[in-house]
Amino acid sequence: MGFETLLGNDRLKENLSRSLARGHISHFYLICGPEGSGKRTLARLLAAAILCKGADRPCGSCLPCRKVAEGNHPDCITVDDPEKKTVPVELIRQARADMYVLPNESDHKIYVFPRAQDMGLPGQNALLKVLEEPPEYGVFLLLTDNPDKLLPTVRSRCVELRLQALPEPVLRSALAKEFPEAGGEDLAAAMQRSGGFLGQARILLREGGAALPQTAALVQALSEKDSLQLMNVLVPMEKWKRDDLAAILAQWQALLEEALVCRSGAEAVSKLARQLARERTGEELLDCIAHVQKALEYTQSNVSPGAVCGYLEWTLRGPGR
Numbered sequence: 001m002g003f004e005t006l007l008g009n010d011r012l013k014e015n016l017s018r019s020l021a022r023g024h025i026s027h028f029y030l031i032c033g034p035e036g037s038g039k040r041t042l043a044r045l046l047a048a049a050i051l052c053k054g055a056d057r058p059c060g061s062c063l064p065c066r067k068v069a070e071g072n073h074p075d076c077i078t079v080d081d082p083e084k085k086t087v088p089v090e091l092i093r094q095a096r097a098d099m100y101v102l103p104n105e106s107d108h109k110i111y112v113f114p115r116a117q118d119m120g121l122p123g124q125n126a127l128l129k130v131l132e133e134p135p136e137y138g139v140f141l142l143l144t145d146n147p148d149k150l151l152p153t154v155r156s157r158c159v160e161l162r163l164q165a166l167p168e169p170v171l172r173s174a175l176a177k178e179f180p181e182a183g184g185e186d187l188a189a190a191m192q193r194s195g196g197f198l199g200q201a202r203i204l205l206r207e208g209g210a211a212l213p214q215t216a217a218l219v220q221a222l223s224e225k226d227s228l229q230l231m232n233v234l235v236p237m238e239k240w241k242r243d244d245l246a247a248i249l250a251q252w253q254a255l256l257e258e259a260l261v262c263r264s265g266a267e268a269v270s271k272l273a274r275q276l277a278r279e280r281t282g283e284e285l286l287d288c289i290a291h292v293q294k295a296l297e298y299t300q301s302n303v304s305p306g307a308v309c310g311y312l313e314w315t316l317r318g319p320g321r
């Protein structure tokens with residue numbers, strides 16, 4: 001079976017298979033790629049490959065492979081608390097202590113850090129101590145969408161595995177298989193806005209025709225310069241959760257960018273982008289993009305969803321408000 005359930009990324013998969021076949025296993029891997037690029041899939045496959053007892057590792061069918069796939073292999077441990085904004089340093093210290101306890105049933109013990117960029121400085125420093133002197137059987141898989149947030153001392157110890165966007169035909173056929181009911185225009189829009197990353201395209205398609213109702217309402221409000229409708233869209237969103245808000249803002253940003261590109265003569269896939277391009281000038285679109293970008297940054301820092309929406313209610317009304 002090998003690494004084929006990870007789509008695309010052929011060279012990466014070949015290199016990994018080759019070095020595993022030679023028995024080369026590093027202590028530290030840094031798996032990098034944007035949201036939806038397959039970091040968790042690769043981490044699962046790599047963990048299975050290291051623990052696998054079959055041929056063509058990971059074979060996908062031996063007991064260790066199945067346990068990893070089901071998330072209950074005792075020697076493959078995930079270090080995270082998804083409820084917390086920062087990975088708690090106590091968890092990292094616990095993992096560090098646990099690492100010196102011999103593996104339960106294999107020759108290796110694997111620790112997976114699903115969001116290494118959120119480890120914080122104390123967490124990274126705690127990790128650094130193990131990175132300097134790992135036990136022979138220890139393997140760390142650090143996953144991140146932003147390797148620049150890691151200390152150079154942490155990063156430099158890792159073998160970097162960088163996930164790439166999928167080639168268009170690969171992405172298209174994967175999506176067509178998963179979403180047989182999706183129309184050609186929706187598929188094309190999702191592919192374009194996903195930047196070639198399957199996980200992102202999936203979210204766009206699941207959200208129904210690649211646009212949320214709020215997105216359509218926003219486009220309407222911006223097209224008609226209707227500040228009352230703008231309020232109607234944004235005020236209920238003040239109560240949204242941060243992640244949901246960030247997701248829709250990212251969608252708005254992509255849409256506005258598509259409209260801007262459309263204004264410069266390129267053909268936009270999405271109807272909403274074409275509508276915006278017709279109704280607003282390039283300068284106005286640029287303004288909106290800057291405001292949405294700023295709002296997205298606020299959402300990712302500590303600003304409350306209420307305040308972020310308030311900012312947009314004010315700025316998106318544009319000049320002459």
Ligand SMILES: [Zn+2]
Pocket residue numbers: 048051052053054057058059060061062063064065066
């Ligand atoms: Zn196996």
